[in-house]
Amino acid sequence: MARDMGVTVFATSRKSLRKSELLDRGADYALATDDEDVVQIIDNITKGRGVSIAYDTVGGTVLAQCLASVSEGGSVFSYGAQSSTDLNATRADVPLGALDQRYLTFVDLFELIGTPDRFSAAKAYIPEAYSRCVLKSWIDSTFSLSDFAETIADMYISNRKKRNSIDLAGAVIIRWRVNILKNT
Numbered sequence: 001m002a003r004d005m006g007v008t009v010f011a012t013s014r015k016s017l018r019k020s021e022l023l024d025r026g027a028d029y030a031l032a033t034d035d036e037d038v039v040q041i042i043d044n045i046t047k048g049r050g051v052s053i054a055y056d057t058v059g060g061t062v063l064a065q066c067l068a069s070v071s072e073g074g075s076v077f078s079y080g081a082q083s084s085t086d087l088n089a090t091r092a093d094v095p096l097g098a099l100d101q102r103y104l105t106f107v108d109l110f111e112l113i114g115t116p117d118r119f120s121a122a123k124a125y126i127p128e129a130y131s132r133c134v135l136k137s138w139i140d141s142t143f144s145l146s147d148f149a150e151t152i153a154d155m156y157i158s159n160r161k162k163r164n165s166i167d168l169a170g171a172v173i174i175r176w177r178v179n180i181l182k183n184t
Helices: 016-024 038-045 060-067 109-113 116-131 145-157 168-183
Strands: 010-012 029-032 051-056 070-078 103-107
Touching: 010 016, 010 038, 016 029, 029 038, 029 103, 038 060, 038 070
Parallel strands: 010 029, 051 070, 070 103
Antiparallel strands: none
């Protein structure tokens, strides 16, 4: 979606192993938060300007990296990490100067769906963007519905050896597309 709006996309993963995947999916730059100095790389690429907007879904050190990478007057949107029971994920140790003239917003899904105009615009954008092939679906892995709970538990208990996450938003979009097909 960001590329559709003309934005340069810096995508992150914890490890370098997934960088090529991020580039294949449309990122302009792929960075590994655990393996690279993300702040320095972004500073070099942007010639010291930083990014206008950073979107964080992890919290902790990644949130601190986002704050240090955003330009003056820029914004960091943090989604989800503040509801974590992991105190390290909810803490961001940053110099106070990193917050000067920057905006930090904690957002959740209800801020979108609770605002009818924004929610309507988002619902209209998704099929329109799909029709232009701006949004693309991909299947990372498959498993039976009966194995869903076991797969989720295995992903988190086994120290995330399979994949970091399952895109439940993608599942909602797939369900939406199936419902559209059923109704046509």
